[in-house]
Amino acid sequence: MYDNLFRIVSSDGRFDERFEPKLSGDELRKMYSTLVKVRMLDDRMLVLQRQGRVGFYVPSTGEEALQVGSAWVLEKDDWVFPAYREPGAALVRGMPLKKIVAQIYGNAIDTSKGRQMPSHLGDRDANFVTPSSPVATQIPMAVGAAMAMGMRKERNVALVYFGDGATSTGDFHVAMNFAGVFNAPCIFLCKNNQWAISLPFTRQTASPSVAMKAMAYGFEGVRIDGNDVLAVYTSTKHAVENARAGKGPTLIEAVTYRMGPHSSSDDPTRYRDAKEVEEWRKRDPITRLRLYLRAKGLWDEKWEAELRKQIEEEFNAAIKEQEAAPKPPIESMFTDVYAEMPWNLREQMEETRARAGKHKGEASEQFPL
Numbered sequence: 001m002y003d004n005l006f007r008i009v010s011s012d013g014r015f016d017e018r019f020e021p022k023l024s025g026d027e028l029r030k031m032y033s034t035l036v037k038v039r040m041l042d043d044r045m046l047v048l049q050r051q052g053r054v055g056f057y058v059p060s061t062g063e064e065a066l067q068v069g070s071a072w073v074l075e076k077d078d079w080v081f082p083a084y085r086e087p088g089a090a091l092v093r094g095m096p097l098k099k100i101v102a103q104i105y106g107n108a109i110d111t112s113k114g115r116q117m118p119s120h121l122g123d124r125d126a127n128f129v130t131p132s133s134p135v136a137t138q139i140p141m142a143v144g145a146a147m148a149m150g151m152r153k154e155r156n157v158a159l160v161y162f163g164d165g166a167t168s169t170g171d172f173h174v175a176m177n178f179a180g181v182f183n184a185p186c187i188f189l190c191k192n193n194q195w196a197i198s199l200p201f202t203r204q205t206a207s208p209s210v211a212m213k214a215m216a217y218g219f220e221g222v223r224i225d226g227n228d229v230l231a232v233y234t235s236t237k238h239a240v241e242n243a244r245a246g247k248g249p250t251l252i253e254a255v256t257y258r259m260g261p262h263s264s265s266d267d268p269t270r271y272r273d274a275k276e277v278e279e280w281r282k283r284d285p286i287t288r289l290r291l292y293l294r295a296k297g298l299w300d301e302k303w304e305a306e307l308r309k310q311i312e313e314e315f316n317a318a319i320k321e322q323e324a325a326p327k328p329p330i331e332s333m334f335t336d337v338y339a340e341m342p343w344n345l346r347e348q349m350e351e352t353r354a355r356a357g358k359h360k361g362e363a364s365e366q367f368p369l
């Protein structure tokens with residue numbers, strides 16, 4: 001599973017000079033700090049979830065490199081169609097940390113007004129489309145957006161993220177076929193993290209890879225080391241350049257591993273071997289970039305300590321602000337559907353408001369209906 005993948009930096013820090021991307025020292029350090037931030041988001045949110053301060057969380061520990069390396073390539077007017085496990089891509093697109101934390105809290109600051117499941121991030125300013133929970137539904141949407149950009153002769157692209165489990169759905173195959181036929185400027189990034197909740201990749205497909213499926217739809221598929229941020233960056237750059245040049249879609253299968261539970265509601269010790277997790281721990285994407293930075297003279301312990309302190313402070317401030325923010329107003333359950341609210345909804349809204357007011361201060365105010 002982990003052999004014969006396109007890779008620039010190995011787990012032990014050795015790297016292949018022929019394929020090193022031309023990224024400045026500043027950019028490489030920024031990439032590293034984004035990886036650290038994504039990992040810290042998991043650490044902080046999982047603790048808050050266990051303390052009952054947020055309801056639910058989807059961790060992405062182990063999968064940071066594929067999120068950050070791919071989104072790094074995009075330009076402002078490109079579009080991202082994420083699943084629920086790509087906060088790193090949101091950060092790279094410019095979604096502020098405070099908005100990400102607000103979405104997980106589902107408070108009044110949250111752009112989705114507490115209507116989405118936590119970890120279903122979206123940000124209009126970042127062209128980051130809020131995902132639906134049903135697996136793979138974002139894939140045909142991305143192809144549609146890409147086709148529209150192609151028809152308008154814009155040079156922008158759509159990047160869609162989805163898991164290995166998503167490749168078993170009709171939506172994946174329909175979208176791949178459409179993209180091939182219509183030469184859509186779409187990059188399909190399959191995050192093969194080996195598991196779809198408790199179902200292993202071996203039960204997902206009889207094919208030896210996901211990448212090879214692209215051939216059937218008439219375009220290129222590549223299989224890469226998803227824990228090597230430089231390999232992800234380089235492969236995505238190539239795919240994006242092709243899409244911008246009118247050469248159509250690419251499927252990238254980024255091989256990685258879901259180190260944590262599927263979500264805060266899952267216990268993976270019930271269905272997988274701890275040895276497997278330990279094997280993958282040796283392939284950690286953050287350690288790997290750190291070894292590369294060190295070899296390039298861009299890393300030392302003092303810098304790391306300062307970086308972590310600064311990120312921790314950013315989290316402390318973001319969490320403090322979100323905890324102090326009120327819940328979304330109860331009226332928001334009724335707004336944003338009609339330009340002019342129909343009378344029956346208005347009546348329901350007023351009745352709800354009155355009932356919520358009547359029970360003010362009671363425990364039931366938490367759940368006013």
Ligand SMILES: Cc1ncc(C[n+]2csc(CCOP(=O)(O)OP(=O)(O)O)c2C)c(N)n1
Nearest residue numbers: 085133134135163164165166193195196197
């Ligand atoms: C259509 C549909 N079927 C089942 C589910 C329940 N479900 C949520 S996530 C998930 C696993 C998805 O696995 P994968 O695509 O590999 O993504 P990962 O969670 O590993 O990132 C399942 C089965 C769902 N949300 N939608």
Ligand SMILES: [Mg+2]
Nearest residue numbers: 163164195196
């Ligand atoms: Mg998966």
